[in-house]
């Protein structure tokens with residue numbers, strides 16, 4: 402396939418959610434994805450994406466970005482097309498946006514000037530450090546503390562499940578400045594070379610993903626590294642996730658499309674009982690269910706992204722629906738694809754096998770499926 406030809410079934414890019422700039426951006430991402438390698442070394446991806454200019458979608462125009470403010474549809478397009486080719490390319494792209502997200506959305510001009518241009522070039526890797534061992538879904542249970550001392554804060558505590566641990570140049574860290582639950586959290590930028598900061602553990606996962614645990618041993622940081630006011634940490638985290646949650650659904654769609662395309666090719670080539678596997682109606686039922694599920698996911702993802710780009714202050718329910726539906730559906734699509742491949746489907750390296758593993762963590766991070774269900778239900782019940 403020539404590098405510029407879009408993948409099969411990319412008709413969704415003609416949907417009215419997008420304009421010509423989105424379609425041109427999709428061509429750009431696809432051209433990159435067509436020539437990119439297969440590196441399982443996560444550190445390779447941010448510089449490669451930066452050199453290709455793709456990370457310009459992760460920062461505002463004033464700091465080297467493409468659009469005046471983050472364009473969620475572009476973030477979703479990039480994630481879908483990168484995930485369609487390599488999970489780590491998608492991961493590296495997503496983390497530049499998410500890790501720097503609090504700085505982009507709430508940082509001072511000085512903070513933005515210091516961090517965002519390098520994020521957009523891929524020369525500084527970003528990380529978002531919210532979760533702790535006892536505070537994953539339950540963010541308000543965060544124990545890590547930030548104690549003000551003169552014109553500094555002293556940060557003490559631990560973080561768990563942090564993407565880009567050990568690779569990042571800086572971490573946006575959420576820590577407690579008051580004992581008032583979610584209202585007592587504040588956000589800070591911690592440079593990786595801060596004295597007392599260490600990566601204590603690397604965590605090996607079901608598919609390649611640089612993940613680890615962090616420890617802050619009385620780390621002193623300037624008070625100017627606080628993002629927003631004291632007590633605004635929870636609001637900053639949730640507003641950032643409001644932008645990026647639908648993009649997780651987009652990545653899931655990319656994995657699902659990869660598994661489905663491979664399965665469709667397989668069933669048209671595979672012959673058994675004197676006919677093609679594709680000619681059997683139970684196979685066709687799976688194909689119909691995959692295609693319909695994937696389109697429904699894309700509609701939900703781009704509805705949320707479009708609404709955010711159109712200026713909605715929050716798209717909490719729409720983004721929760723998009724993430725929940727797309728990640729759960731993608732898991733089912735990958736599982737069906739494995740099934741259609743038969744024995745080959747569980748052989749390590751098979752496209753469906755890889756997608757089956759790649760998709761799994763997306764149902765857990767940035768709010769597990771159960772949390773999305775609670776968010777959706779509450780938004781409906783509270784409106785009664």
Ligand SMILES: Cc1cc2nc3c(=O)[nH]c(=O)nc-3n(C[C@H](O)[C@H](O)[C@H](O)COP(=O)(O)OP(=O)(O)OC[C@H]3O[C@@H](n4cnc5c(N)ncnc54)[C@H](O)[C@@H]3O)c2cc1C
Pocket residue numbers: 528529530531532533534535536537538539561562563564565606610612762765766767768769770771772775
């Ligand atoms: C690959 C990966 C990357 C990650 N990257 C980051 C990162 O960069 N930064 C960061 O801060 N965090 C990150 N995380 C952490 C992630 O956000 C948490 O794992 C997630 O929020 C779940 O928290 P937990 O693991 O503590 O599980 P728990 O909160 O203990 O949840 C366990 C299970 O209980 C369910 N559950 C929770 N509450 C309810 C309820 N009320 N009713 C019913 N069921 C419920 C959950 O849905 C889940 O299925 C990452 C995680 C993974 C797996």
